Amino acid sequence: MRDSTRRTFLKGTAGVIGGSALATGSAVATGDGETGRFLINLRKVERSEIPDDVEIVHDLSSADVLVARGDQSRVGGPTATAPDVEIDLSDDDTGAVVEADGREASGNAASHNHDGPPSNTEFQWDKREQEVAGELTDKPGGGKFVHDTTTGEGTRVAVVDSGVWDDHPDLEDVVNEELSINITGDPYDFRPNGAGNHGTHVAGTIAATNDNDGPDGGVLGTAPDTEIVAVRMFSGLQGYAGDGLAGWEYAASVGCDAINYSVGYTVSDTVEYPSLIALEQMISQVANDVRSQGTVVVNSAGNAGLDMDAENTLVLPTEADGVFGVSATGPIGYGWGGKHSDNEAKWLTGNRLEEPTTDPAPYTNYGDAVDVSAGGGNYDLEAINAGNEDAYNDLVYSTINVAGPDGEQTASYGWKAGTSMAAPQVTGAAALVRSLNPDATVEEVESVIQETASMPDEGGTYHGAGHLDLPAVVDAVGGNGNSK
Known part of the structure; x- marks a missing residue:
């Protein structure tokens, strides 16, 4: 558990998602495109501003978070959303090293x-x-x-x-x-x-x-x-x-x-x-x-x-x-x-x-x-x-x-x-x-x-x-x- 303000070491804008902790399989972002899953931060965007055709998969509004499916680019600014992560266990179907x-x-x-x-x-x-x-x-x-x-x-x-x-x-x-x-x-x-x-x-x-x-x-x-x-x-x-x-x-x-x-x-x-x-x-x-x-x-x-x-x-x-x-x-x-x-x-x-x-x-x-x-x-x-x-x-x-x-x-x-x-x-x-x-x-x-x-x-x-x-x-x- 780390203080979330300690992010100064993250430099640059390029990266890779990979290396699931549950398994040695891969993890990929799914928020790109018109049908991908993504997370919405209601502290950054008003709920009324979310287009009607964006599906809410999970309503976690007690934490000001929504899990959604649709076109991420149509919701808020760059800090208002983040791609959901799909964790693929196909390389290790039991999750142990x-x-x-x-x-x-x-x-x-x-x-x-x-x-x-x-x-x-x-x-x-x-x-x-x-x-x-x-x-x-x-x-x-x-x-x-x-x-x-x-x-x-x-x-x-x-x-x-x-x-x-x-x-x-x-x-x-x-x-x-x-x-x-x-x-x-x-x-x-x-x-x-x-x-x-x-x-x-x-x-x-x-x-x-x-x-x-x-x-x-x-x-x-x-x-x-x-x-x-x-x-x-x-x-x-x-x-x-x-x-x-x-x-x-x-x-x-x-x-x-x-x-x-x-x-x-x-x-x-x-x-x-x-x-x-x-x-x-x-x-x-x-x-x-x-x-x-x-x-x-x-x-x-x-x-x-x-x-x-x-x-x-x-x-x-x-x-x-x-x-x-x-x-x-x-x-x-x-x-x-x-x-x-x-x-x-x-x-x-x-x-x-x-x-x-x-x-x-x-x-x-x-x-x-x-x-x-x-x-x-x-x-x-x-x-x-x-x-x-x-x-x-x-x-x-x-x-x-x-x-x-x-x-x-x-x-x-x-x-x-x-x-x-x-x-x-x-x-x-x-x-x-x-x-x-x-x-x-x-x-x-x-x-x-x-x-x-x-x-x-x-x-x-x-x-x-x-x-x-x-x-x-x-x-x-x-x-x-x-x-x-």
Whole structure:
């Protein structure tokens, strides 16, 4: 999250839109011509001045923003409108930098009690390092865990994404079917529709319940008693930034405590300078309107490995005012083998990780717009390409849905790495804060997450205020209604 006045580094008038943070696919402006989509800033143009043949796709007038379709050139001046951005996931249909499918939810290959084949939760280094719960611990039988204080009860979180497959044993009764929506305009519901299982993976990281009673068990989210509102903004492999903003406003209107938005795009080199400013300004207006309703906007910082402070680079929506940006970290060597390979309780400690869980991932964007870092997964491509399946353990393991040849979905688990996987760790933390202190303001929620974060050696460039520290977060809030 960056002060929107810090735009002096944007020099020149030429740029390119590309590099989606949700995927490695492309993003293109759609406002040119007579039928393209674009955004209108009602602070720059009167609504009465908009031609009748310009279609209003989404009315976000509480933020003085409209999402429209038609001839952009006929509406206001150069700062009154900005092209909408179409995000194309065709180059990566799941939205992760690296990924691998794991077991089906009905799998039966595991043993519990940290001996033999690992149960599903034993792949969750991201939750174990955060001391989320006793069943994920490296210290069986002792210690206090985050879920001893709160599991996120009484909170509601929106996942604005590719849809959530709620027919998963670890997501049953988690997703609010009545409030969940499809915001794309296609005739289907909120569940995934051709854009893979990215949203399902994100939802599990936030709120999976570990209720799968199969022999492998399930996986556990940061806030398993929070309620998920799924807002699908992708129809097939295409989505629009304007639909995402409409999803933010919807989430706030139904009382969501936080929004997880693991979507983004990089702007540089082909869009006119006024359009860059106009686009960022309207995103900021929507973010701040949502914040005024009590909803935190958590966003992935992007997977391009970019310095967001560099000239002619703008990563949206992370750099917009009012957006809480999260960079990604992860280990190298988690459960790769050695003398403790058959004892998952020691995977974080016994193998002497080559890189710690706080190591900045090679793909993560970095810079002043990062508010905190969190576990998004790391990877050793050389090891993966050499066929070392254990190398996938360094990615984030969560719920997924897998489509068969007939299109029927199967509940499963899988690994993904990306800042998309880091953001839901923080969204879950926001739910924990609100469960302990329902009256905490957006600023208080964000502040306690930042003030309790631990600072790794790489410093603020990669970690913002520091690395997410869930035990410190819940200790600071304390369950007594105080966020300080």
